[in-house]
Every structure is written in C-alpha cells, then in structure tokens.
Amino acid sequence: MVSIDKEKCIGCGVCVSVCGEVFKMVEGKAVVKAQKNIPCVKEAIDTCPVDAIK
Numbered sequence: 001m002v003s004i005d006k007e008k009c010i011g012c013g014v015c016v017s018v019c020g021e022v023f024k025m026v027e028g029k030a031v032v033k034a035q036k037n038i039p040c041v042k043e044a045i046d047t048c049p050v051d052a053i054k
C-alpha cells in the first residue's frame, strides 16, 4: 500500500506528473487518489525529492 507523509511533502507535483493514476494534488499537497500496484508508483517513490512516499 502506498502512502504519503504529509509533513514531508513539499507539494512539488512530481509524483502527479510521473504517476497521475495514483497521485493527485489537494490544497498543495500530494494525496493518494487510488491504490494501484503499477510501475509508476515505484518511479514516484524514487523521484520524490523529499522521500515522502512509502
């Protein structure tokens, strides 16, 4: 299951760019909109600049 640490998230939007099927922006922070086991989730985890996605 993927989750986002809201305290860490800086709202850069990279995870949404990389994996818009799973992440979306809400009030300047990323949230998980759908739990999906797809390859771009790992890409988002690897790309997040503050390591906020688990």
Ligand code: SF4
Binding pocket: 004, 008, 009, 010, 011, 012, 013, 014, 015, 016, 029, 030, 047, 048, 049, 050, 051, 052, 053
């Ligand atoms: S990539 Fe990381 S810091 Fe950027 S919006 Fe997504 S969770 Fe937040």
